[in-house]
Amino acid sequence: MLSKASYTQLGSKLDVVVSVVLSVLSFLCAALLCLILWFLISESWTLIASGQWQRFFLDEGWYPLEGLYAMTPMIVASLALTLGAVLIALPIGLACAIYLEFYARGLPKKAFRSLLNLLAGIPSVVFGLWGLTELVPLIAAIKAPGTSVLAGAIVLSLMILPTVALTSAAALSGVNRNTLAGAHALGFTQKTMIIAVAIPSARSGIISGVLLSTARAIGETMVVLMVAGNVVQMPDSLFAPVRALTSNIALEMAYALGDHRASLYASGLLLTLIVWLLAYLASYLNEKSRVFARV
Amino acid sequence: MSDRIFSFSIYCISLIVVAAFVWIISDVVLKGYSLVSWDFIVSEPEDAGRGGGIAPILVSTLWVLLIALVIALPLGIATAIWLAEFSRSNTGAVHIGTALDVLAGVPSIVYGLFGNAFFCIYLGLGYSILSGGLTLACMILPVFIRTCESGIRAVNSDWRLGGIALGMRRSVVVWKILLPAAKPAIIAGLVLSIGRATAETAALIFTSGYVDRMPESMFDSARVLAVHIYDLTMNVTGGDQAAYGSALILIVLIIVLNALAQSLLDSWFRRSEYS
Amino acid sequence: MRVSFRNLLSQASRKFLTKSLTLTVSIGLSVFSNISIAGERLTLTGSSTVAPLALEMAKRYEKNHPDVRINVQTGGSSRGINDARVGLSDIGMVSRGLKDSEKDLTPHVIALDGIGIIVHSSNTVTQLTRDQIVDIYTGNIKNWRQVGGDDVEITVVNKAEGRSTLELFLHFFKLKNSQIKPQVVIGDNQQGIKTVSGNPGAIGYVSIGTAEFEHNRGTAIKLLPMDGEQASVVGVASGDYPLSRPLNLVTKGELNGVTADFIKFVQSDAVSDLIENQFFVAP
Numbered sequence: 001m002l003s004k005a006s007y008t009q010l011g012s013k014l015d016v017v018v019s020v021v022l023s024v025l026s027f028l029c030a031a032l033l034c035l036i037l038w039f040l041i042s043e044s045w046t047l048i049a050s051g052q053w054q055r056f057f058l059d060e061g062w063y064p065l066e067g068l069y070a071m072t073p074m075i076v077a078s079l080a081l082t083l084g085a086v087l088i089a090l091p092i093g094l095a096c097a098i099y100l101e102f103y104a105r106g107l108p109k110k111a112f113r114s115l116l117n118l119l120a121g122i123p124s125v126v127f128g129l130w131g132l133t134e135l136v137p138l139i140a141a142i143k144a145p146g147t148s149v150l151a152g153a154i155v156l157s158l159m160i161l162p163t164v165a166l167t168s169a170a171a172l173s174g175v176n177r178n179t180l181a182g183a184h185a186l187g188f189t190q191k192t193m194i195i196a197v198a199i200p201s202a203r204s205g206i207i208s209g210v211l212l213s214t215a216r217a218i219g220e221t222m223v224v225l226m227v228a229g230n231v232v233q234m235p236d237s238l239f240a241p242v243r244a245l246t247s248n249i250a251l252e253m254a255y256a257l258g259d260h261r262a263s264l265y266a267s268g269l270l271l272t273l274i275v276w277l278l279a280y281l282a283s284y285l286n287e288k289s290r291v292f293a294r295v
Numbered sequence: 296m297s298d299r300i301f302s303f304s305i306y307c308i309s310l311i312v313v314a315a316f317v318w319i320i321s322d323v324v325l326k327g328y329s330l331v332s333w334d335f336i337v338s339e340p341e342d343a344g345r346g347g348g349i350a351p352i353l354v355s356t357l358w359v360l361l362i363a364l365v366i367a368l369p370l371g372i373a374t375a376i377w378l379a380e381f382s383r384s385n386t387g388a389v390h391i392g393t394a395l396d397v398l399a400g401v402p403s404i405v406y407g408l409f410g411n412a413f414f415c416i417y418l419g420l421g422y423s424i425l426s427g428g429l430t431l432a433c434m435i436l437p438v439f440i441r442t443c444e445s446g447i448r449a450v451n452s453d454w455r456l457g458g459i460a461l462g463m464r465r466s467v468v469v470w471k472i473l474l475p476a477a478k479p480a481i482i483a484g485l486v487l488s489i490g491r492a493t494a495e496t497a498a499l500i501f502t503s504g505y506v507d508r509m510p511e512s513m514f515d516s517a518r519v520l521a522v523h524i525y526d527l528t529m530n531v532t533g534g535d536q537a538a539y540g541s542a543l544i545l546i547v548l549i550i551v552l553n554a555l556a557q558s559l560l561d562s563w564f565r566r567s568e569y570s
Numbered sequence: 571m572r573v574s575f576r577n578l579l580s581q582a583s584r585k586f587l588t589k590s591l592t593l594t595v596s597i598g599l600s601v602f603s604n605i606s607i608a609g610e611r612l613t614l615t616g617s618s619t620v621a622p623l624a625l626e627m628a629k630r631y632e633k634n635h636p637d638v639r640i641n642v643q644t645g646g647s648s649r650g651i652n653d654a655r656v657g658l659s660d661i662g663m664v665s666r667g668l669k670d671s672e673k674d675l676t677p678h679v680i681a682l683d684g685i686g687i688i689v690h691s692s693n694t695v696t697q698l699t700r701d702q703i704v705d706i707y708t709g710n711i712k713n714w715r716q717v718g719g720d721d722v723e724i725t726v727v728n729k730a731e732g733r734s735t736l737e738l739f740l741h742f743f744k745l746k747n748s749q750i751k752p753q754v755v756i757g758d759n760q761q762g763i764k765t766v767s768g769n770p771g772a773i774g775y776v777s778i779g780t781a782e783f784e785h786n787r788g789t790a791i792k793l794l795p796m797d798g799e800q801a802s803v804v805g806v807a808s809g810d811y812p813l814s815r816p817l818n819l820v821t822k823g824e825l826n827g828v829t830a831d832f833i834k835f836v837q838s839d840a841v842s843d844l845i846e847n848q849f850f851v852a853p
Contacts, residue, residue, distance in 0.1 A: 018466040022377035027387070029374045029440065030394040032433055036401065039412045063748045064731055095308040103305060112309065119316055121549040123494030125524045126542050130319045132761075137768035144771045145725035145753040158315060165312075191301040219402030221497040222525060230730065230755035241753055246404050250497055251757050253408070254618070255646030255732025265412075268405045275400040279393065342847055343622035422643055505621065505644045508629070516641050526644075530618055530758040532780035532849055533787075 037272065044266035047259060056266065062232040062243075064252070064260040071267055073234045075274075077149070077242035080235050081224060082217045084153030085160060090210060092157070093164030098194055100165070101172040113169075120162035128226035131155040136227055143239040147229030150238040155227050156220060160213035167212065171205025172198055211282040215275060221246040245271050323546065327539030335540060340507050343531050344523060349541055351509040355424065355517035356493065358510060359503055362428025363492050364485075367436045372474075372481070375443035380469055398437035406434045407498035415502055422516040427503025434498060435488035442487060446480020447473055489552050494545065496521040520545045610828045615643040616650020616663030617734065618758055619777065620817050623681065623848040624663055627836045630844065634835075638828055647734040651675065654820050660829050662820040666734040676825075677818040680836050681850035684778035684814040685735060685742075686801035688763070690770045691790040695719040698794055704743050706773060709751030714771065727765055727774030728752035734815070735759075739775055742813050767791050778811070779803050779849025807851045817850060 047053060052069075059070035096116070104112055131151060140146025175198050183193040199206070221244075229241020230251060243251075245267050256264050338348035374391075382388030410430030420426045450473050458468035474481075504516035507523070518526075524541050527534030614624050621644040628640035645653075647664040651672055654662030668677050687703065689695065695717055698706070705711040707726055714722045728750050729736035740747060756762045759776050766772040767790040778801050781793050793801040796813055805811035819833060835841070842852045 012464050015465040018469075019377070019381040022373050022381055023387075025370055026374040026377045026382070026391055029370060029436060030391040032436070033394040033398050035413070036398075036405070036409045036433075039409050039417075040405070043408075043412055061748060062731075066746065066748055068748070092308055092312060095305050096312055099305050099309040103302065104309075112313070115313060115316060118320075118546075118550060121490045121494075121546070121552075122319070123496075123521055123524075123542070123545055123549075125494070125496055125521055125528070126323055126546070127319070129524075129528055129538070129542070130322050132764055133768065134318070134322065136765075140725075140769045140771075144723045144769060145727075145765075146769055147754050147765065158319070161312065189298045191298040215400035219400065219404070221402065221404045225757065226529075226761070229753065230757075231752055232755075241755075243755065246402050246497075249404050249408065250500075251730040251755075252732055253501065254644065255648050255730075257648055257652050260732070265408060268408045271402055271405055272397070275402070276397045279396040279400055282396070283393075343626055422641070500644075504641070505625075506641050507625065508632075508639075511639075515639075516643065526622075528764075529761050530644075531622055532760060532763075532777075532783055534760070 037269070040265050040269040040272065044262045044269060047262045047266055053266065056263075056270075062248075064256070064263055067259075069263045070232070071245070071270065073232050074243055074245045074248055074267070075270070076234055077228075078218055078244040078246070078271075078274075080149055080242065081152045081156060081228065081244055082214060084149060084238075085156035085217045086210060086214055088153060088157035089161045089164050089213065093161050094168055094199075094206070096161070096165035097168035097172055100169045102190065102194060102198075113166075116162045116165050119158075120166065124159060124220060124223045127155050127159050128223040131223065131227040139239070145229060145241060147227055147241050148239045149228065149235050149242055152224050152228035152242070152244075153238075155223050156217045159220065159223065160217050163213045163216065164209055167209025168202070168206045171202035171209070174205065175201045207285060208282070211278070211285075215278060218274065218278070219246060219271070221250050225250055320546075323539055323542050326536065327541075327543035330536055330540035331543055336544070339509070340523075340537075343534070344507065344527050344537055345531060345534050346537075349520070349523065349544065351507055352518055352520055352523045352541075353544070355503070355510050356519040356521075358424050358513065358517070359427045359431060359499070359519055360489065360492050362425065362513065363431035363435060364488070366429065366432035367439055367488065368485075370432075371436055371439040371484075372443055374440045375447055376469055376474075378440070379444045379447040380465070380473065395437045395440055399441060402497075403434060403495055404497040406430055407501040409433070410498060411501040420514070422502065422504030422506075424503055424510055424513045424515060424517045427499050427517070427519070428513070430498050430502045431492045431495060434495070435492050438491070439484045439488045442484030443477065443481050446477035446484070449480070450476040486552060490549055493549060493552075494521055495519075496525050500525075520548075610638045612638065612640045612661065612828055612832060613643070613659040614640065614661045614663055614819070615645050615653045615659040617647045617665040617817070618644045619665040619683070619735070620650075620663035620680075620819075623817070623844065623850060624819070624836075626844045626848065627680075627841050628832075630841065631832055631835050635828075635831075638832075640832065646732050648732055651820065654822050657822070660821070661833070664734070664818045664820050666738055666815050666818075668818070668820065672820075675820040675822055677816070677820050678833050678837060679816045679853045680819055680841075681817040681845045681848075682806055682814060682853055683817055683850050684801065684803070684806035684811050685738060685775050686778040686781050686813070687773065687775050687794045687796065688766050688781050688791045689773050689794060690766060691785075691792045692770050693719060693722075693792070696794070697798070700743065700797070704745065707743070707745065707750050707752075722771040725753045725769050725772040726751065727754045727756060727762055727772055729762075729775075730755050730757050733757075735775065735777075738813070738815055763789065763791060777849065778806060779851070783849050803849070803851055816853070 055069050056071040059068045061068050062070050100109060100112060136146040136151050139148060139151050179197060180193060183197045224244045225247035228244060230243040230247060231241040232243045235242045249264050249267060253264055335348040337350050339350055341347035378388055410426060414420050414426040414429050415422060454472050454476060455468055458472050499519050499522055503519060505518055506516040507518045510517045520541055524538050527538035621642055625642045628642055632638060632640060647666060650662030650664045653659040654675055695714060698717060702717050706724055711717060712724055714720055714724055754765055756765055759780055762774045762776045763784050766774045781791060782803060785791055795801055799805055799811050801811060806814045821829060825833060845852045
C-alpha cells in the first residue's frame with residue numbers, strides 16, 4: 001500500500017505546473033481580502049490619518065453633517081441584534097433539528113425539510129417587508145414605536161433559523177447510530193438520549209452552523225434598516241429603536257460626501273474587523289471543543 | 296421535565312416554526328399572485344414600476360448572476376483543488392483559509408462599498424452589469440471555495456491511491472476522479488452562491504445601479520430584482536403590489552434552482568450506491 | 571496631511587487591470603459583447619425623490635430619440651450637486667432649491683412638491699401649531715394628550731441624515747438635527763408612510779402627493795394642515811401651502827446638445843401627465 005508521504009509527492013512536470021498555476025490563483029483569491037481592506041482604509045484615510053478615528057468612540061452622537069461621528073452605539077446595537085437573534089434561533093432551530101432527526105417520519109419529515117430549504121432561499125427584502133407591515137405594528141401595540149431591538153432580533157432569527165436547523169440536523173444525523181442504540185440498550189429514555197448523548201456528540205457541527213448564522217446576522221443590512229428603527233442610541237431596553245452599523249451605511253452612503261463618506265467606509269472597516277474577530281473566535285472554539293471531546 | 300413534556304415541546308416548537316413561515320410566505324403569495332402572469336414577466340416596467348412588468352429586470356438579474364458565476368466558478372474550483380490537494384496544508388494555505396473565512400463573513404454592504412470604490416470608480420467601469428457581476432463574484436467566492444474544498448477533502452482516500460496505483464498523474468486523478476466524486480459538494484456550493492447572489496440588494500445598489508431599461512451591453516447600468524423590490528416598497532408610492540408580485544417571482548426563481556440542484560444531488564447519490 | 575494610497579498603484583497597472591478584467595469577461599460572454607452603441611449618453615444622478623419621475627421622463631425621451639440613452643441613478647440631492655459639479659454626471663437631480671454655495675450650478679425646475687405632516691388616521695388631533703410641532707420633535711411633548719388628543723405616547727418619525735426633506739424640515743422649523751429626539755429614523759418616503767400607518771401614536775413628514783394618494787386608497791394615515799393651510803397638492807400648486815419645494819435638475823456651464831434638448835423636453839407640456847402620475851405638481 002502507498003504511504004501518505006509518497007502520495008503527496010508530485011509525480012510529473014505536468015503536476016508541478018498545475019500546482020503552481022493553482023497556487024497563484026488561490027493567492028489571488030486571498031489577496032481579495034487585502035484589496036478590500038486596502039480600499040476601505042484608503043477611502044477612510046483622511047479621518048484615520050488625522051487622528052480623528054478616536055472620535056468614532058468619543059463623540060457625543062452621530063450627526064455627520066455637524067461633524068459628530070460616534071459609532072459606539074451602532075457597534076453595541078449590531079452586537080445586541082445579533083446576540084438576540086442567535087439566542088432566539090438556537091433553541092428553536094435545535095428543536096426543529098431534533099424533530100427532523102428523531103421524531104418526524106415519512107411525509108411530514110420530507111415536507112418540513114423542504115420548508116426549511118425554501119426558507120433558506122427567501123430573499124431578505126421579503127423578510128423585511130413582512131417585519132415592517134406585520135410584526136412591527138404588533139410590537140407597537142405592546143410598546144411604541146414597535147421598530148426596536150426586539151423586532152430586529154425576531155426577524156433576523158427567522159432568517160437564520162433555517163441555517164441553524166439544517167446544519168444542526170446534518171450534525172445530528174452524523175452521530176454514530178451504534179452510540180444511540182447503545183444508549184437505548186442502557187435504558188435511556190428518548191429525551192435523555194438526545195440531550196445527554198446525541199447533542200454533545202454533534203456539538204462541533206452545531207457550533208459551526210451557529211457561527212455561520214452569526215456572521216449572516218451581523219452582516220444583514222436591509223432587514224435591520226426596515227424594522228429596527230435606525231435611531232443612533234445605546235439600546236436601554238428590548239423595545240428601544242437602534243441603528244446597526246450595516247444599515248447606517250445603506251441609509252447614508254448615497255448621500256455622503258467628503259468626511260461623511262470617509263466615516264462610512266470606516267464603519268465598513270470596523271465591521272470587517274469585527275467579523276475577523278468572530279472568525280478567529282470560531283476557530284478557537286472549534287479547536288477547544290475538539291480537545292474537550294477527546295477527553 | 297418528563298419525556299412526554301420534552302416531546303410535546305419539540306412538536307410545539309416545530310409547529311410554531313411552520314406557522315410563522317406559512318404566515319410569511321402566504322403574505323407574499325396572497326398579495327402578489329393576482330399580478331403574476333406571463334405578461335408581467337415579458338413586458339417592460341411602466342410608471343416607475345407600478346405598472347407593466349419586469350422583463351428587463353429579470354434579464355439584468357440573470358446577466359449579473361451569469362457574470363458572477365463565470366468569474367467565480369473556475370477561480371473557486373481551482374482554489375478549492377489547490378487547498379485540498381496540492382497545498383499540503385502549508386502555512387500559506389492556512390493563511391489563505393483564514394482569509395477566506397473572514398471574507399465569507401464580510402457583510403454584503405461592505406462588498407458594495409468595495410465594489411463601488413474599486414470597480415465603478417477606480418477601474419472606471421461605472422454603474423454597470425459588469426461592476427455588479429464582479430462585485431457579486433467577490434462576494435460568493437469564499438463560501439463557494441470552502442464548500443467545494445470540504446467536498447474534495449471528503450472523497451475517500453482509497454480513490455486517490457487507486458488512481459495513483461494505476462499510474463495516473465496527480466492532476467489527472469483530480470480531474471478524472473476527485474472532481475466527479477465531489478460533484479454534490481460543488482453543486483451545493485453553487486446553489487448556495489446562486490441563492491445569495493440572486494437575492495442581494497445592498498451590494499448591487501452601489502454597483503449595478505437603478506436603470507430599468509433592457510440592458511444592451513454589460514457596460515450598461517441595470518436594476519436587479521432585489522433592488523427593484525426594495526425601491527418599490529420603500530420609495531415608489533403605490534408600488535406595493537408590484538413589489539409583492541416581483542418578490543413572488545424571485546422566490547419561485549430560487550425554488551426552481553433549489554429543486555434543480557436537489558434532483559441532481561439525488562440522482563448522483565443513487566448512482567454512487569451501485570458503484 | 572493627506573496621503574493618497576491610490577497613487578501607489580500606478581496608472582499603468584490600473585489600465586492593465588481594467589483591460590484584463592474586461593477581456594476575461596468579454597471572452598466569457600462573447601455573445602453579449604456588442605459593446606459599441608452609437609449615439610449619445612446622458613447620466614443623471616441624485617435625489618431618490620426625483621429619480622422615479624426622471625426615469626419616466628427619460629424613457630419617454632428615449633422613445634422619441636432612439637439613439638439616445640439616458641441613465642438615471644438614485645442617490646441623494648447632495649450627491650446630485652456634487653456629481654454635476656465635478657462632471658461625474660451630465661445632470662444632477664436635486665429635490666430642493668439651491669443654496670448660496672451652489673450658485674455655480676444652474677437649476678431647472680421640473681416639478682413642485684410639498685412636505686406634509688402625517689399622523690395615524692385614528693389620531694383625534696386635527697391640527698398642530700408650529701410651536702407644538704417643534705416641541706414634539708424636540709421631545710418636550712411626549713404624549714398626544716398634551717396637544718388635545720388621546721392618551722397615547724408620541725412616536726416621532728424623522729428622516730435620515732443627508733435627505734433634503736430633512737434639511738427642508740429643519741430649515742422651516744429652525745431646528746438642528748441634533749435637537750430632534752426621534753423614535754424612528756427612516757430612509758425613503760414609503761418607509762415613512764408604512765411606519766406611521768402601523769403605529770397609532772406616530773407623527774412624520776412626507777411628500778404631500780404620495781400621502782394624499784395613500785390616504786385616498788385607505789392607508790391609515792391623515793395629513794395635518796400647516797399654519798391653518800390645508801396640506802394638499804392644490805395648495806402646493808397655488809403656492810398657498812408654506813412648506814413646499816421645487817424639484818430641480820441642475821447643470822454646470824453652458825447647456826448644449828442633448829442635455830439642452832432633454833431639459834427643454836422635461837420642462838414642456840409633453841411630460842405633465844408623468845409629473846401627475848408621480849404625485850407631484852407641474853410648475
